[in-house]
Amino acid sequence: QVQLQESGPGLVKPSETLSLLCTVSGGSISGYYWNWIRQYPGKGLEYIGYFDYSQTTHYNPSLKSRVSISVDTSKNQLSLLLSSVTTADTALYYCARGFGTVAAGLFDYWGRGSLVTVSS
Amino acid sequence: QSVLTQPPSASGTPGQRVTISCSGSNSNIGSNTVNWYQQFPGTAPSLLIYTDNQRPSGVPDRFSGSKSGTSASLAISGLQSEDEADYYCAAWDDRFHGPVFGGGTRLTVV
Numbered sequence: 234q235v236q237l238q239e240s241g242p243g244l245v246k247p248s249e250t251l252s253l254l255c256t257v258s259g260g261s262i263s264g265y266y267w268n269w270i271r272q273y274p275g276k277g278l279e280y281i282g283y284f285d286y287s288q289t290t291h292y293n294p295s296l297k298s299r300v301s302i303s304v305d306t307s308k309n310q311l312s313l314l315l316s317s318v319t320t321a322d323t324a325l326y327y328c329a330r331g332f333g334t335v336a337a338g339l340f341d342y343w344g345r346g347s348l349v350t351v352s353s
Numbered sequence: 354q355s356v357l358t359q360p361p362s363a364s365g366t367p368g369q370r371v372t373i374s375c376s377g378s379n380s381n382i383g384s385n386t387v388n389w390y391q392q393f394p395g396t397a398p399s400l401l402i403y404t405d406n407q408r409p410s411g412v413p414d415r416f417s418g419s420k421s422g423t424s425a426s427l428a429i430s431g432l433q434s435e436d437e438a439d440y441y442c443a444a445w446d447d448r449f450h451g452p453v454f455g456g457g458t459r460l461t462v463v
Contacts, residue, residue: 337388337445
């Protein structure tokens, strides 16, 4: 059974960089595309970006200047860096496995989420 | 402000049929397939309907999806108390070059 587990600091100061890891177990990280999605306290979901099996990345245009997603296949880990955070970046951050074509937007396995609060 | 528009809430009684709408535009629903996710409190979303009207293995056939033009709908028949959850529609957006989500609909079984 594929499992995803996010990890990282729960509290980040404004203007600093948010750093999260997603560890994948029970399956290979190769052959799929890997995504970060966040959910605001009011429940809305926002796509952050993905890293696909051809080592292509795509980022939400509204975050593009601040975000970086990478994959370490040797460790079966996905990482997220989001710089210059503000309180508007306070959210529950999910990693999710994408399957099929990227344009299908299908996510079959999700982590439990990592709550990140931006506050001084 | 979500790209896809859903009603914030819906409700029904046990056994009833309810529908949840999702409105988009030509760049998303109008030209790409729609997926629906179900989310229970404290858990991550899970895929409920994909490619407009397909159910993953294990999803009861009480759940069905449809699409027409730039709108999609999720229908739940024979409503059960365990269907209480948040439901999100999603679709690829050609202008955004990524998936976009609806704001979610909280379903209450009264």
